[in-house]
Amino acid sequence: MELTDKLAVLADAAKYDASCASSGAGRRDSRGGKGVGSTEGMGICHSYTPDGRCVSLLKILLTNFCIYDCAYCINRASSNVRRARFATEEVVKLTLDFYKRNYIEGLFLSSGIIRNGDYTMEQLVEVARSLREDHHFAGYIHLKTIPEASPELLEKAGRYADRLSINVELPTAEGLAQLAPEKRADGIRDAMGELRWRIDENTEARKAARVVKTGSRRRLPRFAPAGQSTQMIVGADGADDAVILRTSSALYGDFRMRRVYYSAFSPIPDASAQLPPRAPPLQREHRLYQADWLLRFYGFGVEEIVPESPRPGGGMLDLDIDPKLAWALRHPQHFPVDLNTAPREMLLRVPGLGARNVDRLVSARRHGRLRLEDLGRLRAPLKKLLPFVSVLDHHPRARLDDPARLRAQLAPQPRQADLFG
Known part of the structure; x- marks a missing residue:
């Protein structure tokens, strides 16, 4: 398959992942020095950071082949979609070529699971390593992390990526067991905990290094400086908005998530009978983002935003008002x-x-x-x-x-x- 055909397939396959903002990245700029890329400047707009900067990211999958058969995923093993796979050097070439043409400021890279979690994570890390070490790329890199991957690979990913993310997939362990039985909710949270521990450890080590300065001491590299994020699918299972927001609140508290992204379930071809026949209203996704903002920045509790109610639908946000x-x-x-x-x-x-x-x-x-x-x-x-x-x-x-x-x-x-x- 030609590289342009692969790009068409794997860029389209990546559109279902909403967690590709670049907020929180450190300021790096190669202009005037050695290297390629920058986290500053302007390009084609794809997303906005909280401080209003417009950023553009090459958002692709390494491959849409996957050994898992999650009922809600268009790229599941039993799906009839057209398949493609990039070689790691192809992703590196695309990223550099697109940057030099001023199309992008960084890379968002995810993947289906091929062979196993470690093998897939090795490929993702190699892309980031090559960009940073072989080509001195200073732009933004966001890697989607495979929960089943070894801690050693997670550590390597954090050396090169600005942000790491692990999708929690669904709001409840019961929903995940029903619609994605090959994935484990406790394994996903264990990986999130590993990332939080490494981010915290790196932060403390950098603070200590600043206190004890010597002329020969090298500055410690940062580990995933933009933190970690996650994404939840809304409307694929029976979880109401109160359950979703309680899960988000726990993720922010337990793992210091930078963002929880909400993605309204989209019906897919040859869908499982377990899935609802229609997508939830997009306004529901919008209200969840507004409620999430109230949780993080306005001092509201989940029970205030969605009060408990015995009536049917009582755990849902109003759609007509914020x-x-x-x-x-x-x-x-x-x-x-x-x-x-x-x-x-x-x-x-x-x-x-x-x-x-x-x-x-x-x-x-x-x-x-x-x-x-x-x-x-x-x-x-x-x-x-x-x-x-x-x-x-x-x-x-x-x-x-x-x-x-x-x-x-x-x-x-x-x-x-x-x-x-």
Whole structure:
């Protein structure tokens, strides 16, 4: 098969993996020195980092051959998809050629499992090693890690890659046993724990090296400086949003994940009867990302975002409004929030206020009492914000006395296409 044909097959096969952002990478730049590549600069946009930088990544599989037969995977062993496989030197050549043409700033490399986990991981590591050592590539590298691979191979992967990721696949061990019986939930978490231990150990060693400096001491290399991430498939099993978010919360706490990515299940050809016939609404994936943000940056707990309920569907996020607005409407007793006196923790719970605007308000109120005209200077949706806040010349208590009516006013109206889609 020609290299261009392989690229068409294996780039398309990689589109189902959402965890390819490059946030958290160290700043490296080969301009003015020896080497190739950079984690800075601009190219064709494929994703954005949290600080707003546009990054482009070559996102491919080493191969879509796989010995596993996971029911939800388009590349499963029993699938009839067209197969292809790159040689390691072909991936290296593509990465360098695409970078020199300013198409990309880095590489996201995953793979189906060929032969066994160690053999596959060896191939992935060799690509990263060759880029770094043979070609002095300074761009971003994200390797998808094989949970079954040996700790020694995980250690090698962390030497060369900026970020490593291990897909948790499904929210529960029961779901994984049902739809991917060849994979073990405890094995996946063991590999995540191994990565966390190595990242922490490297961080402590680098701190110690900075304390005890000598003229001949070489700077210790970093291990996976952008940390680790994972991905969960949403809607392939019966897990509701509360279960998904509890799993995410545990992953952030236990393994210090940089990100948990959510990928809505997509129906595949010749699908197993165990899978649902239709994909979940994409809005569900969107709401999970919003809820995930509340968990990580806004001080919310899972039970606040998705309260327990005995009714069917009680563990699901509202699709018509975002989770922060839903929480506020369920707790009108906490509002309106006085923007001149409320602590930062409470300001973060106001619908329409993001972390940056909260910091601006906290800074501004040190110099004077806030008024309605001051809110107009914020880049915030005032329609959503004003019912929940008070300032010197604005007191909205009456609107909070009827949360149902307020919800109807704030929920976005369905578009014509949504009514028939």
